[in-house]
Amino acid sequence: MPNQPTPHPHKQRTGLSRLWHAIGYSLEGLRFGWSEEAFRQEVWAAVVLLPLSFWLGRSWVETAVLAGAVVLVMVVELLNSGIEAATDRIGPELHELSKRAKDLGSAAVLLSLLLCAGVWAAAIYQRFAHG
Numbered sequence: 001m002p003n004q005p006t007p008h009p010h011k012q013r014t015g016l017s018r019l020w021h022a023i024g025y026s027l028e029g030l031r032f033g034w035s036e037e038a039f040r041q042e043v044w045a046a047v048v049l050l051p052l053s054f055w056l057g058r059s060w061v062e063t064a065v066l067a068g069a070v071v072l073v074m075v076v077e078l079l080n081s082g083i084e085a086a087t088d089r090i091g092p093e094l095h096e097l098s099k100r101a102k103d104l105g106s107a108a109v110l111l112s113l114l115l116c117a118g119v120w121a122a123a124i125y126q127r128f129a130h131g
Contacts, residue, residue: 033078042074049120056123066123069116076112080105
C-alpha cells in the first residue's frame, strides 16, 4: 500500500469522547477570541443587547432576530480572527493574498455589524414610532 498519512488521533474519537473534546476545543477558541480586543467589545455589547432583545422583541421571532444579529457579529469576528491567525501562521511578510484574506475577513465583520445595527434600528423605530 502506498504511503498514506496517519489519521490525526482527534479524528478517531467517536461518541461522547468526541463531543467532550469538541466542547473543549470550542471553549479554547472562545478563550483565544477573548484575547482579541474587538471580540471583547462585542461580548460586552452582547451582555447589554441580548437581555434587551427580550424587552424590545414583541414575539419570539423578533427576539430571535435581534439576538441572532448580535451573536452573528461575534461569530463572524471569531472567523475573522481565525483567518488572521492562519494567515499570520503562513508568514509575517507582506503579501497581496494575505492582505486580501485579512481585508475580506474585515469586510465580513463590517457587514455583520451593519446588519446588526440595521436590525436593531428597525426594531427600535418600530417599537417607539408605531407604539
